[in-house]
Amino acid sequence: MNLTTHRLRIRNLRESDLDAFHAYRSDPAVTRYQGFEPMSRQEARDFLHEMATAAYGKPGDWVQFGIADRETNQLLGDCALKPDAQDPRMAEIGLTLAPSAQGRGLATEALRALIGWLFAETEVVRGVLITGTENTACVRLLERCGLRREGHFVENVWFKGRWASEFLYAVLKREWGGV
Numbered sequence: 001m002n003l004t005t006h007r008l009r010i011r012n013l014r015e016s017d018l019d020a021f022h023a024y025r026s027d028p029a030v031t032r033y034q035g036f037e038p039m040s041r042q043e044a045r046d047f048l049h050e051m052a053t054a055a056y057g058k059p060g061d062w063v064q065f066g067i068a069d070r071e072t073n074q075l076l077g078d079c080a081l082k083p084d085a086q087d088p089r090m091a092e093i094g095l096t097l098a099p100s101a102q103g104r105g106l107a108t109e110a111l112r113a114l115i116g117w118l119f120a121e122t123e124v125v126r127g128v129l130i131t132g133t134e135n136t137a138c139v140r141l142l143e144r145c146g147l148r149r150e151g152h153f154v155e156n157v158w159f160k161g162r163w164a165s166e167f168l169y170a171v172l173k174r175e176w177g178g179v
């Protein structure tokens with residue numbers, strides 16, 4: 001993976017990302033709405049090792065890429081992509097930015113690029129993102145990128161010790177400009 005935008009480079013994670021990756025992945029504010037818990041340094045190291053040569057494409061498997069500053073290559077966050085297990089013409093996307101990288105439109109830039117890449121470079125014709133209804137920054141991001149809220153699941157998931165609700169957002173290739 002090597003996808004560049006105006007300010008970003010989306011690329012494979014690497015072991016030298018460890019300090020930056022562990023700093024935000026061990027931050028409870030970052031993992032609050034996500035399906036994983038804060039990571040130990042060793043867990044972060046193992047994860048980077050596993051993802052260093054990962055490629056998108058195996059149905060049902062999440063693959064994680066780094067979101068880095070285009071000029072310095074410093075890691076700012078990461079994104080996750082998963083072709084649907086039953087039909088890989090659909091894919092799910094996830095996104096995480098370090099707190100210091102938030103609030104500058106970088107997630108918007110990364111998400112637009114990823115959706116464009118999926119539609120232009122893979123067989124995907126439908127992209128999906130699922131977010132906790134209380135994750136207002138993520139809801140704003142998805143609305144800003146023009147995704148459609150197709151589902152509101154009420155207390156559908158046992159999440160970090162209580163029932164939580166989720167929104168499902170989607171976008172179709174035929175709706176996406178520029179492809």
Ligand SMILES: CC(C)(COP(=O)(O)OP(=O)(O)OC[C@H]1O[C@@H](n2cnc3c(N)ncnc32)[C@H](O)[C@@H]1OP(=O)(O)O)[C@@H](O)C(=O)NCCC(=O)NCCS
Binds near residue numbers: 096103137
């Ligand atoms: C979800 C997440 C990636 C959103 O990050 P974000 O920084 O809010 O989103 P962006 O990078 O697009 O920045 C948008 C904000 O920057 C502002 N901004 C500044 N310059 C901007 C620009 N050039 N373009 C767009 N927005 C800009 C916007 O006004 C917006 O602020 P607002 O939401 O207060 O209105 C982030 O909250 C995160 O990593 N959360 C933890 C992980 C998580 O829960 N992920 C979701 C599950 S998939």
